Amino acid sequence: MKTKKYLVLVATLVLACCVALLVGCGKGGNEPSGTDNTPAPANTTPTPTDTTPNYNTTITYQGKEYSFNLLTPGTITVATSPDFPPFDNLDGEAYVGFDMEIMNAVAAELGLQVKYTTVNFDAIITAVAAGAPADMAASGITISEERKQEVDFTSPYYSSNLAIIVTGDSSFKSAADLEGKKIGSQSGTTGQAWAEENIKGLESITFTTVPDGLNALKAGKVDAFVTDLPVAQNMVASSFSDCKIIQEIATGDEFGFAVNKANPELTAAISAALATLEQNGTLDKLETKWLSDYTSEA
Ligand code: ARG
Numbered sequence: 001m002k003t004k005k006y007l008v009l010v011a012t013l014v015l016a017c018c019v020a021l022l023v024g025c026g027k028g029g030n031e032p033s034g035t036d037n038t039p040a041p042a043n044t045t046p047t048p049t050d051t052t053p054n055y056n057t058t059i060t061y062q063g064k065e066y067s068f069n070l071l072t073p074g075t076i077t078v079a080t081s082p083d084f085p086p087f088d089n090l091d092g093e094a095y096v097g098f099d100m101e102i103m104n105a106v107a108a109e110l111g112l113q114v115k116y117t118t119v120n121f122d123a124i125i126t127a128v129a130a131g132a133p134a135d136m137a138a139s140g141i142t143i144s145e146e147r148k149q150e151v152d153f154t155s156p157y158y159s160s161n162l163a164i165i166v167t168g169d170s171s172f173k174s175a176a177d178l179e180g181k182k183i184g185s186q187s188g189t190t191g192q193a194w195a196e197e198n199i200k201g202l203e204s205i206t207f208t209t210v211p212d213g214l215n216a217l218k219a220g221k222v223d224a225f226v227t228d229l230p231v232a233q234n235m236v237a238s239s240f241s242d243c244k245i246i247q248e249i250a251t252g253d254e255f256g257f258a259v260n261k262a263n264p265e266l267t268a269a270i271s272a273a274l275a276t277l278e279q280n281g282t283l284d285k286l287e288t289k290w291l292s293d294y295t296s297e298a
Pocket of ligand 1: 121143189190191
């Protein structure tokens with residue numbers, strides 16, 4: 001009996017303390033900002049009325065501050081479809097190519113780490129827009145108005161054209177010969193869009209990767225394959241030497257890196273770093289290293 005009463009008393013006291021604490025908190029939170037002169041701690045959880053996003057990474061680059069959210073604070077996670085040499089490729093486990101070297105240089109400029117992850121090209125814009133599994137994408141992505149509805153783009157770092165590839169023994173000479181034929185392309189690319197808009201009566205057949213499409217071309221499953229010119233030249237000069245380019249298509253596509261729309265200052269920081277790399281000759285050097293054997297001229 002005695003202990004029971006005692007317990008009730010303790011419980012009541014504990015409850016009273018909790019209520020007091022809660023009321024105290026509520027009061028503090030409801031106070032209009034500005035009446036309190038103590039600076040807010042760096043990592044406060046925003047109240048519902050707080051419109052400033054709680055970014056997890058802040059950098060200062062060339063005297064300017066940039067704040068953004070990264071899946072891993074301090075590390076930019078970059079999606080790529082590594083089937084697109086000389087832009088995006090795998091060398092064993094390592095991601096290599098023009099895009100990777102530019103992104104590595106950008107990250108070094110900004111004092112951030114960079115990590116790559118594979119996403120099929122036709123899912124890459126959606127992945128960036130969803131914010132997972134990557135913060136952004138570097139994948140030979142052509143900047144387009146349609147894609148700009150879903151993601152932001154950095155300033156462009158390369159201009160490219162398209163090309164039509166056929167087998168070495170094919171008698172097709174240009175797009176005009178391909179009407180009503182089976183035309184291959186990588187799913188979700190500008191190559192697919194161009195073929196579907198410009199080759200009359202085609203049967204459009206898409207592939208997850210560029211090599212998949214070129215193997216299908218060799219196997220006679222498609223009559224031609226459309227992809228970006230430097231990639232077509234790279235493939236024909238290496239693994240697909242039994243294929244040839246019959247037509248170059250001047251599209252003036254511009255490549256940019258795609259970034260999640262909720263991270264405008266990440267886009268701005270990358271564009272600032274790209275401007276530096278352009279001015280100090282790094283972009284030219286990398287272009288010579290990766291693309292001098294190929295031309296983007298149609
Ligand atoms: N430039 C083309 C586009 O944006 C093709 C890009 C394909 N990229 C890749 N890594 N497979 O649609």
